Amino acid sequence: MPASPYIEFRDVTKRFGDGPLVLDRVSFSAAPGEFITLIGPSGCGKSTLLRLLAGLSPVTSGTIAAGGRDPAAVATDLAFVFQEPTLLPWLSVAHNIEVPLQLRGVDAATRAASRQRVLELVRLQEKAGAFPRQLSGGQKMRVSIARALALAPRMMLLDEPFGALDEMTREHLNEELLAIHAQQQWTAFFVTHSVAEAVFLSNRIFILAANPGRIHAEVTVPLPGPRTADTRLARDYHELVAHVSRLLRSVDPEAA
């Protein structure tokens, strides 16, 4: 593992106003290119943790260090994929993908080149001119991912991006996402409710407990890459899924 972590939480605590503690002394560090998944009962602070990472909300106490870099520089290096596709309905797929670049003042020619590159990555070239309402749920999510990738981010934050999709589409998009990650090696923080998804995607899984939110356990996933549909048939994979499920059940009796 490289000497300097890409991002490091030290005793990060979060509460909103004078409400209850949402996150209690969370500490971890992530190396560049790691794929980390957060899983835990709902309301345990997973989304809040991502929002702290993105600088959308301030920490109450503790620090977020960015490997010696200015935290503001981290903010311009990251992309966020929300639970909803959050596309602008009045813009075509192509224009939607260019929005973050446009907001950064990138010129039109460069924007077009980036857009072309990411449309190929998510295999939606022929939908460039379509409007969001003409797309299926899975296609919208792929546009949302393409929009995030267009920034060539060094960190990707994904908050249950596939939660609303059917199982088949979700597995398919998991494979696609991993293939892109293998090429681009951004650091990923991925939130999900699906243990199978967590195991398939991650290098490490953080199992969070609620009230207050904290990291209850951490599981390293040593499955070799490239991971493909066949990975889901492997014995190691199933053992890991069972292991993580047990851990999750110990913090969340309602979890499957």
Added chain:
Amino acid sequence: MSSKALKVLLPALTGALLLALWYAAHFFLISEERRFLLPPPGAVWHAFIKDAPLLLHAAWNTAQGALLGFGLAVVISFGFALLLSLSPLVRASLYPFLTAVQLTPLPILAPICVIWVGAGLASVAVLTFAIAFFPLVVNTTQGLISVDRNLLELFQLYRASRWQQLFLLRVPAALPYFFTGLRIAATLAPIGAVVADMNAGSSAGDGGGLGFQAVIYSSQLKIPALFATAALTCLLGFIFNAAILTLAWLALHHWHDSYERTDH
């Protein structure tokens, strides 16, 4: 029969039926000495033909007043909506006064307006403005402030400037609301222009509109000509509304659900 043919045929049938009822009422329902109160369609048509140059000219004058007032209302309401969208405090301070303008009946505003800007086109435009302004400003403001929270967060995440947030997000997101306001205003504007013209119109410089003409006809008890004036007013409103609906369709049908095609 295809549903398209039916969509043309049914209104035509209804129209024919109404004309027949109208004739029937005139000849069979009303006693001979009172028939003049409900002139038959033919008489209305003749009255129109007889006064066509006068009536068409009046319609043109009314249309000008309506368009001018409506156009002013669109531009100025947009500026106001931007201001009102800034904060709930701005809205709280200004809404009561905007509502006051809306709640004052046109015939009462009219004489004040005549004193200020003189009778005729200027007054008609100002009064049309007064009636079209409110639905526009309320709807556009609503649109500017009810942008999807997730989209706002997206813009915040990518460090959008205030201007970028306004012109790339809030304004386009407000378009459907703006057009709702525009459609209400387009219904009110021609009616407003005619009422304004009745109260603040002037024939000076050939400037009388349909409202003014209606006042003259009614003083002369020219009932068929009054009916013809009413029909022209209707037509004007219809053209106005059709134009706005077309505009709304052009702007929104790509992406907005209210314009989803239901025929396939």
